[in-house]
Amino acid sequence: MSERESMPYDVVIVGAGPAGLSAAIRIKQKSPDTSVCILEKGSEVGAHILSGAVIDPKALDELIPDWRDQGCPLAEVPVNDNQHWVMTKTGKFNVPHFLTPGFMHNKGTYTGSLGNLCRWLAGQAENMGVEIFPGFSAAEILYNDDGSVKGVATGDMGIARDGSHKADYMPGMELHAKYTFFAEGVRGHLTKQLKPKFALDANSDPQVYGIGIKELWDIPPEQHHAGRVIHSQGWPLSDANGGAFLYHQANNQVALGFVVWLNYSNPYLSPFEELQRWKTHPEIKKILTGGKRVSYGARAISDGGFQSVPKLTFPGGALIGCTAGFLNVPRIKGTHTSMKSGMLAADAAIEALSAGREHDELVAYQSGYENSWIYKELSIVRNVLPLVEKYGNFWGTMLSGMNMWLENFGIKMPFTMKHHPDHKALKKKAAATPIEYPKPDGVFSFDRLSSVFLSNTNHAEDQPVHLQVKNLELQKSSEFDEFAGPSTRYCPAGVYEWIEEAGKEPRYQINSQNCVHCKTCDIKDPNQNINWVSPEGGGGPNYPNM
Incomplete structure (x- = not known):
C-alpha cells in the first residue's frame, strides 16, 4: 500500500510559467467552480523563470x-526604439527597419521581467481560487488502468544521496486530475516520457534548441534609454549561429544576453565565453561602462517552431507552452504563443468537463491550435532557422528575410525544411579547432562560478544527484576521448569537470549543486548519455527580476 496521500482536482497543471498560469486563469474565468492546482518546482513563482524579455x-x-x-x-x-545590429570585431552596422518584416519591429511590445509578470499572474490566479504549490516538483506521471494520465506525484523530500531517508523525510503527494496540463518549459523531464509513450512526435521533426545566457546590469542614468531594444548578430560567433540582445528596462537597468543555437559543431565552443567576449565590444562597453552586474542565469530555448511542435494531446492531458515549443525564433518571442496555448487547452478542458467527460483526449485543443494565430505565425517563419543553418549567417539571413516577406504577403513557400537533432552536430576533436577565450577582466567579463553565485542557486547537498550519467565508461571513451569533453564548455554553470591527475584515469565530476536547470546537458551530450531529472522541490536558481 502506498504511503502517499492523494488530492483530487479537476485540472492539475505542472509548472507556474506563463502557459500554466494563463490556463488556470482561463479555466476560472469560464468555470469558477472548477478546481485547479498548479505545481511549481521553484521556491516561489518566478524563481525559475528566465527570458530576455520583450513581450507581445x-x-x-x-x-x-x-x-x-x-x-x-x-x-x-x-x-519605443528597436535596433538590429550586425557586428564586426570593432564596429557595427544598423539594419534599416524597412528591410525587415513589420512583425519584427516590436511595435506595441513591452520589455521587462517575465518572472515578475508570472508573479503578477499568479496573484490573479490565486484571487480566483487557483491553488498554487511552489517548492513541489512533479516527479512522476500517474496512469489509470486504461493507460490514460491520472495525474502526477510530487517528489519525496528528505532523501539522502545514498537513497536512505533523512530525519526530515516526507513522502510525495499524489495529485489526481480529470485532465493534467504539462507546462514544464523547455525539455520537460515528464514530457520526455510522455512523447514516446503516446507517440506525440511521430509526425513532427525533432525539437532543436538554443541556449540563452542572461545578465542584468545597473548602468549610469546617462547611458540608459528606457524602452530601447537592441538585437545583434555576427561577432563574436564565426562557425555557429545565434545572436545577442540588450534591453533597456526600468530603473536604469539593462537585460543583456547571448543565444547560441545548439546545432553548433565545434566541441571547443563555450556559449558562456561567447557572451563574455560580446560584452567587450566597444559598442557594448559604451553602454556598460560604470555599471554593475547584479544577476545571472541561463536556460535552453525550444527553436524548432512549426515543424517541431508535437501532437499536443493524449488521453487525460495536454502539452502547453514551451514544453511543446511555440517560440517564434526570428521575433525571439514565445510568451504570447505560450499563453495562448494554455488558453486554448483550458477552453477544451472546460468544454469536456461541462459535457461530463474526463481522462479522454482533448481533440478540441489540437484543432484549436491548428486554427489559431499561433499556427499561422509559426508557419510564416518555419523556414528561417533551417535556412540560416544550411546557408550560414549572411546568405541564410538574406534568404530567410526574403522568405518571411513573401510568406507575410501570403505567398506561401511550397516546402518546409527539416530539422536535425542537435546532439548529432558535434565534430570529434580531431576534426575541430580549439578556441582560445580571453581571461575575464572582472569589469565586463567574468568567470562561471562568480556568475552562478549571482543566480542564487541552491540545492540540498545530501540528495540524489539529479544529473544522471547513464554510462560513465561511455562518457570517458566518447565524450572525453573523442569529443574533448564538451560538457565542461556548454554548461553555463560549471557543473561538469574532467579531473585529470598524474598517473590516474580522468575522472568525471558533477557539481550538481551549481545547476541552474538550463537542460543543455540533456540536449547536447553527443551520446544522449546525461538525463536531467527534477531535483528536490525548491532547489535550483532563485531569479529576481529576470
Whole structure:
C-alpha cells in the first residue's frame, strides 16, 4: 500500500510559467467552480523563470483586457526604439527597419521581467481560487488502468544521496486530475516520457534548441534609454549561429544576453565565453561602462517552431507552452504563443468537463491550435532557422528575410525544411579547432562560478544527484576521448569537470549543486548519455527580476 496521500482536482497543471498560469486563469474565468492546482518546482513563482524579455501582449490582451490598469509590472516600459545590429570585431552596422518584416519591429511590445509578470499572474490566479504549490516538483506521471494520465506525484523530500531517508523525510503527494496540463518549459523531464509513450512526435521533426545566457546590469542614468531594444548578430560567433540582445528596462537597468543555437559543431565552443567576449565590444562597453552586474542565469530555448511542435494531446492531458515549443525564433518571442496555448487547452478542458467527460483526449485543443494565430505565425517563419543553418549567417539571413516577406504577403513557400537533432552536430576533436577565450577582466567579463553565485542557486547537498550519467565508461571513451569533453564548455554553470591527475584515469565530476536547470546537458551530450531529472522541490536558481 502506498504511503502517499492523494488530492483530487479537476485540472492539475505542472509548472507556474506563463502557459500554466494563463490556463488556470482561463479555466476560472469560464468555470469558477472548477478546481485547479498548479505545481511549481521553484521556491516561489518566478524563481525559475528566465527570458530576455520583450513581450507581445496579444495573448494577455485576450486573457485580461484591462491588465494595464491593474498594476501589471509589464506595463512599465513599452518598447519605443528597436535596433538590429550586425557586428564586426570593432564596429557595427544598423539594419534599416524597412528591410525587415513589420512583425519584427516590436511595435506595441513591452520589455521587462517575465518572472515578475508570472508573479503578477499568479496573484490573479490565486484571487480566483487557483491553488498554487511552489517548492513541489512533479516527479512522476500517474496512469489509470486504461493507460490514460491520472495525474502526477510530487517528489519525496528528505532523501539522502545514498537513497536512505533523512530525519526530515516526507513522502510525495499524489495529485489526481480529470485532465493534467504539462507546462514544464523547455525539455520537460515528464514530457520526455510522455512523447514516446503516446507517440506525440511521430509526425513532427525533432525539437532543436538554443541556449540563452542572461545578465542584468545597473548602468549610469546617462547611458540608459528606457524602452530601447537592441538585437545583434555576427561577432563574436564565426562557425555557429545565434545572436545577442540588450534591453533597456526600468530603473536604469539593462537585460543583456547571448543565444547560441545548439546545432553548433565545434566541441571547443563555450556559449558562456561567447557572451563574455560580446560584452567587450566597444559598442557594448559604451553602454556598460560604470555599471554593475547584479544577476545571472541561463536556460535552453525550444527553436524548432512549426515543424517541431508535437501532437499536443493524449488521453487525460495536454502539452502547453514551451514544453511543446511555440517560440517564434526570428521575433525571439514565445510568451504570447505560450499563453495562448494554455488558453486554448483550458477552453477544451472546460468544454469536456461541462459535457461530463474526463481522462479522454482533448481533440478540441489540437484543432484549436491548428486554427489559431499561433499556427499561422509559426508557419510564416518555419523556414528561417533551417535556412540560416544550411546557408550560414549572411546568405541564410538574406534568404530567410526574403522568405518571411513573401510568406507575410501570403505567398506561401511550397516546402518546409527539416530539422536535425542537435546532439548529432558535434565534430570529434580531431576534426575541430580549439578556441582560445580571453581571461575575464572582472569589469565586463567574468568567470562561471562568480556568475552562478549571482543566480542564487541552491540545492540540498545530501540528495540524489539529479544529473544522471547513464554510462560513465561511455562518457570517458566518447565524450572525453573523442569529443574533448564538451560538457565542461556548454554548461553555463560549471557543473561538469574532467579531473585529470598524474598517473590516474580522468575522472568525471558533477557539481550538481551549481545547476541552474538550463537542460543543455540533456540536449547536447553527443551520446544522449546525461538525463536531467527534477531535483528536490525548491532547489535550483532563485531569479529576481529576470
